[in-house]
Amino acid sequence: EKLVDEGFSKKDTIVGIGGGSVTDLAGFIASTFKRGTKLEFYPTTLLSQVDASIGGKNGLNFKGIKNMIGTVKMPDRVMIDPVVPISMDERFDEGLVEAFKIFVLFGDGYHEFKEKIDDLKKRKLKILLDLIKKAVELKLKVVERDPNDEGIRHSLNFGHTLGHVFEAIKKLPHGICVGWGMVKEMEFFRMKGFVSDEMVDDVEETVGNLIGDDILKMSIDVEEAFEYLRNDKKGSGDLVRMPVIHDVGRFEFKSFRLREILEVLS
Ligand SMILES: NC(=O)c1ccc[n+]([C@@H]2O[C@H](COP(=O)([O-])OP(=O)(O)OC[C@H]3O[C@@H](n4cnc5c(N)ncnc54)[C@H](O)[C@@H]3O)[C@@H](O)[C@H]2O)c1
Structure with a gap:
């Protein structure tokens, strides 16, 4: 709703900054909004750095089932800073x-x-x-x-x-x-x-x-x-x-x- 209200276009980049929950959601939005925008990840948990932000899969839980809904969309860029998860x-x-x-x-x-x-x-x-x-x-x-x-x-x-x-x-x-x-x-x-x-x-x-x-x-x-x-x-x-x-x-x-x-x- 916010993306529509604020006039986002296909040419804009959705950036997921956070753990795997955030990067999965950002990936899903970027692959479905206007059939696909650009996508970048700045994973901040160790799990998202070694796994969730890599490979383009995203998943949302639905009807109590893990990853029931999702797409595969490779991010255009993933930036990993190993200092960031140290604060976890x-x-x-x-x-x-x-x-x-x-x-x-x-x-x-x-x-x-x-x-x-x-x-x-x-x-x-x-x-x-x-x-x-x-x-x-x-x-x-x-x-x-x-x-x-x-x-x-x-x-x-x-x-x-x-x-x-x-x-x-x-x-x-x-x-x-x-x-x-x-x-x-x-x-x-x-x-x-x-x-x-x-x-x-x-x-x-x-x-x-x-x-x-x-x-x-x-x-x-x-x-x-x-x-x-x-x-x-x-x-x-x-x-x-x-x-x-x-x-x-x-x-x-x-x-x-x-x-x-x-x-x-x-
Ligand atoms: N798409 C994939 O290939 C893939 C692979 C593995 C896991 N996942 C998904 O990732 C999710 C789990 O991700 P997660 O383990 O990153 O958990 P998460 O995204 O739920 O984050 C865990 C907690 O860490 C906090 N946090 C994030 N960065 C921090 C930092 N730098 N310092 C301090 N706190 C910080 C967050 O606020 C949150 O409370 C699951 O939903 C899982 O299904 C996806």
């Missing part, structure tokens, strides 16, 4: 979770992350800068190969199938829920015999260090989770495609029935 409260660590997710998937940066986790949590600038660069570089490689999210980009959903259910039910921040989802999904892959105990424990220990073991101990009602997933995945049948982690930097896609995945919660 404890939610800073949620950005470390999304970065760690990328390192688990692609291997690069994984061991370094584990080695430097204490310094990262202390927000040491040089180490933080290297982490942001590495995470952005890895995500961009995936996005360049699959900008429309039709193949390899689905790998970035690691932790999100169960994480989104947890987020909808517990109403906790996104990064925390992705961490919980990563651990539960690893436990599911172990149940299926796809991954070693050591690898699951390794991810669990690191994520626990970031979001707290109390969160990892939280459980959700299986039937409530089933209802959410059924609505979320409506249209894609009973099967959910997930990146199955075999080891650091090694995964393959497999499809599972909803009920099968939820067995890990009982």
Whole structure:
């Protein structure tokens, strides 16, 4: 309404300055207002710097379902200043979770992350800068190969199938829920015999260090989770495609029935 009232045109630039919530909304507005304006992001949370502002996907929740509405629109410019998220409260660590997710998937940066986790949590600038660069570089490689999210980009959903259910039910921040989802999904892959105990424990220990073991101990009602997933995945049948982690930097896609995945919660 404001854009119309103030006479904004296609040639104007919508600038999203903030965390992932703001950049997602700005991206959606820029892709739909007059069928598309220019778009720039100045992400201010660590999570938005390493993930949400990269790759052009935006999502709005609708009817209680995460990212039910959204588009893909690449920003014309993303400006990342690693000093900016240093002023965050404890939610800073949620950005470390999304970065760690990328390192688990692609291997690069994984061991370094584990080695430097204490310094990262202390927000040491040089180490933080290297982490942001590495995470952005890895995500961009995936996005360049699959900008429309039709193949390899689905790998970035690691932790999100169960994480989104947890987020909808517990109403906790996104990064925390992705961490919980990563651990539960690893436990599911172990149940299926796809991954070693050591690898699951390794991810669990690191994520626990970031979001707290109390969160990892939280459980959700299986039937409530089933209802959410059924609505979320409506249209894609009973099967959910997930990146199955075999080891650091090694995964393959497999499809599972909803009920099968939820067995890990009982
Ligand atoms: N589009 C994508 O590819 C993508 C990827 C990951 C996450 N997301 C979305 O991003 C959202 C989460 O983003 P988020 O974790 O950035 O949270 P957020 O946008 O909700 O911001 C978290 C909090 O940090 C505050 N904040 C922002 N910058 C700050 C700073 N520099 N110093 C102090 N406080 C600051 C905000 O006011 C807010 O209270 C979720 O909705 C998620 O779905 C989108």
